[in-house]
Amino acid sequence: MNTFKNNIKILPIVLMALGLIGMAIGFISAPSSIEDVEQILASQHHDGHGEAHAAENHDTHKASHGAEAHNDAHAEKAHGHDAHAKHNAKHNDKHVEDAHGAHEKHLHHVLHQLQNKPWAALYIAAFFFFMISLGVLVFYAIQFAAQAGWSPLLFRVMEAITAYLLPGGIIVFIILALSGFHLNHLFVWMDPEVVAHDELIQGKSGWLNVPFFLIRAALYLAAWNVYRHFAIKFSRKQDEDPEGNVWYKKSFKAAAVFLVVFIYSESMMSWDWIMSFDPHWFSTLFGWYVFASMFVSGITVIALITVYLKSKGYLEKVNNSHIHDLAKFMFGISIFWTYLWFSQFMLIWYSDIPEEVTYFVTRINDYTLPFFGMVALNLIFPLLVLMNSDFKRINWIIVLVGVVILVGHYIDIFNMVMPATVGSSWFIGLPEISAVLFFLGLFIFVVFKALTKADLEATGNPFLGESKHFHY
Amino acid sequence: MASKVAHAYYLDDEVLMDAVRACNIKHYHIEEVYTPFPVHGLDKLMGLPHTRLAICAFMYGLIGLTVAVTMMNYIMIEDWPQNIGGKPSFSFLENMPAFVPIMFELTVFFAAHLMVITFYMRSKLWPFKKAENPNERTTDDLFCIELDASKLGEDELSSFLKDTGAVEINFKNN
Numbered sequence: 217m218n219t220f221k222n223n224i225k226i227l228p229i230v231l232m233a234l235g236l237i238g239m240a241i242g243f244i245s246a247p248s249s250i251e252d253v254e255q256i257l258a259s260q261h262h263d264g265h266g267e268a269h270a271a272e273n274h275d276t277h278k279a280s281h282g283a284e285a286h287n288d289a290h291a292e293k294a295h296g297h298d299a300h301a302k303h304n305a306k307h308n309d310k311h312v313e314d315a316h317g318a319h320e321k322h323l324h325h326v327l328h329q330l331q332n333k334p335w336a337a338l339y340i341a342a343f344f345f346f347m348i349s350l351g352v353l354v355f356y357a358i359q360f361a362a363q364a365g366w367s368p369l370l371f372r373v374m375e376a377i378t379a380y381l382l383p384g385g386i387i388v389f390i391i392l393a394l395s396g397f398h399l400n401h402l403f404v405w406m407d408p409e410v411v412a413h414d415e416l417i418q419g420k421s422g423w424l425n426v427p428f429f430l431i432r433a434a435l436y437l438a439a440w441n442v443y444r445h446f447a448i449k450f451s452r453k454q455d456e457d458p459e460g461n462v463w464y465k466k467s468f469k470a471a472a473v474f475l476v477v478f479i480y481s482e483s484m485m486s487w488d489w490i491m492s493f494d495p496h497w498f499s500t501l502f503g504w505y506v507f508a509s510m511f512v513s514g515i516t517v518i519a520l521i522t523v524y525l526k527s528k529g530y531l532e533k534v535n536n537s538h539i540h541d542l543a544k545f546m547f548g549i550s551i552f553w554t555y556l557w558f559s560q561f562m563l564i565w566y567s568d569i570p571e572e573v574t575y576f577v578t579r580i581n582d583y584t585l586p587f588f589g590m591v592a593l594n595l596i597f598p599l600l601v602l603m604n605s606d607f608k609r610i611n612w613i614i615v616l617v618g619v620v621i622l623v624g625h626y627i628d629i630f631n632m633v634m635p636a637t638v639g640s641s642w643f644i645g646l647p648e649i650s651a652v653l654f655f656l657g658l659f660i661f662v663v664f665k666a667l668t669k670a671d672l673e674a675t676g677n678p679f680l681g682e683s684k685h686f687h688y
Numbered sequence: 689m690a691s692k693v694a695h696a697y698y699l700d701d702e703v704l705m706d707a708v709r710a711c712n713i714k715h716y717h718i719e720e721v722y723t724p725f726p727v728h729g730l731d732k733l734m735g736l737p738h739t740r741l742a743i744c745a746f747m748y749g750l751i752g753l754t755v756a757v758t759m760m761n762y763i764m765i766e767d768w769p770q771n772i773g774g775k776p777s778f779s780f781l782e783n784m785p786a787f788v789p790i791m792f793e794l795t796v797f798f799a800a801h802l803m804v805i806t807f808y809m810r811s812k813l814w815p816f817k818k819a820e821n822p823n824e825r826t827t828d829d830l831f832c833i834e835l836d837a838s839k840l841g842e843d844e845l846s847s848f849l850k851d852t853g854a855v856e857i858n859f860k861n862n
Contacts, residue, residue, distance in 0.1 A: 562785050
């Protein structure tokens with residue numbers, strides 16, 4: 217129905233092509249033997265990188281509180297056969313490699329990390345864009361459940377973003393299935409050799425086993441996509457036949473049921489797909505934490521696409537009060553995210569229990585910049601910029617803050633996944649950027665294709681009139 | 689200064705808004721509008737300047753944050769350092785995460801309370817203050833526009849206000 221100019225059709229294809237090439241290079245250039253790793257490490261040492269890194273580690277140790285306690289934690293976790301903590305402990309002491317065997321083991325370990333790296337980069341980007349569409353789906357359902365009057369003008373934008381849920385979900389599922397079939401080693405608990413020596417994972421194997429894991433993943437995806445299918449169907453039918461609001465009432469009921477199902481399934485999804493990267497570690501508010509991240513990213517993308525469409529002359533009835541409301545959500549949910557992030561951090565930091573605190577020790581020591589930089593991007597910047605009421609109505613400020621928030625939440629997911637999969641061998645390089653480009657391209661392609669399939673105004677919605685007159 | 693005001697009463701906020709628009713078109717000077725609840729958009733119609741309370745709130749928040757930091761630094765670090773949970777408090781920075789809830793709460797506390805007090809002072813409200821409403825029903829279900837009537841004829845103004853939907857019109861000399 218609506219046609220977009222050619223550049224918005226060419227851009228995603230270019231992005232996807234660039235992303236594919238970059239990812240291919242990333243996979244090919246991953247080391248395949250310990251000899252390769254030795255060379256890589258040697259070249260790093262020659263650059264003085266190793267020493268600088270060690271010094272850096274030392275500084276962060278000093279700066280972060282209770283360095284001694286943390287080192288103990290490292291040692292304990294290493295006894296627990298957690299390969300990653302072992303590596304981290306070793307990495308800190310890499311200048312005291314006395315035995316040749318230890319050196320060999322270390323090389324093997326780095327090899328695994330570097331082999332994981334392109335996979336982890338792929339997974340993070342795939343999950344990030346998938347979670348945006350899921351966050352938007354929840355936001356959409358909330359609008360119906362709350363019978364919101366301000367937002368129906370934006371419904372078609374939200375519906376189009378959720379179109380990515382199915383392709384994005386399938387891609388994430390395929391990556392999880394590949395892990396399950398041992399084509400990559402993202403999840404340590406999937407390795408039977410690790411489980412054989414690990415009592416903690418053995419105790420959890422009733423939940424953490426590959427068949428059940430994949431069945432659960434399929435169930436979550438099915439449940440969300442079923443809601444998405446019917447929500448779109450009811451919304452279109454309401455346009456065709458607004459008499460009596462029959463379809464609107466169905467949308468309302470479907471949204472209410474979905475929200476209940478979602479909050480349970482999302483929690484479990486976050487344990488499965490993210491928290492199980494560190495199978496020893498657990499956090500009871502992890503589901504909420506991941507939810508906050510997906511929610512704020514989703515709302516930000518709604519705002520960005522709305523601003524873009526408006527700048528191209530679509531969505532004439534959307535006024536700056538709608539933008540203002542979206543920006544208020546971006547502001548509020550950013551603070552909500554920080555609240556959860558800090559609640560999780562503070563309790564674990566304060567109690568300092570070895571098996572819990574390793575999670576943050578690895579992040580603060582090995583991921584100092586992304587860990588603290590993320591707080592600046594996700595809290596301080598949006599807080600200070602969006603605090604001003606007038607700024608929430610200015611399009612270029614929304615775009616600026618929106619991009620910063622999206623980068624911040626990409627790094628948030630990066631911090632959730634990378635420490636457990638590649639440990640201290642992380643770097644935001646070609647594989648990471650290419651994966652983001654590829655999925656960004658796919659996302660834009662799917663979303664803008666979906667935008668052309670229906671009228672940009674949900675003409676049958678009973679609250680559309682109120683939304684058009686919305687003024688604050 | 690001897691002046692005369694007209695009080696026009698309305699039963700509905702939408703009617704009131706239209707009446708204010710009509711007054712604006714005629715360039716009648718509205719002194720004040722009394723409503724039982726905040727009416728959205730009324731401030732813009734009346735041409736009231738944007739509130740500066742938000743700026744105060746921000747500064748009060750900063751004061752609260754400063755008080756919290758100073759207080760926690762004095763109590764927990766300087767005056768009586770303790771070793772809580774294996775975290776000896778010899779440095780503010782190293783113990784900072786434990787103080788964040790206090791810093792947050794005091795920021796909110798200062799911002800909220802000082803903002804309310806500022807609002808009362810700015811609106812000239814204090815305990816035992818006598819109400820200024822022309823009619824106490826403006827706190828219940830009536831909306832009232834107070835117009836400057838010193839330069840206008842009573843009859844002309846009455847008929848104009850009747851047309852805007854006023855249910856009662858009084859003139860008052862103060």
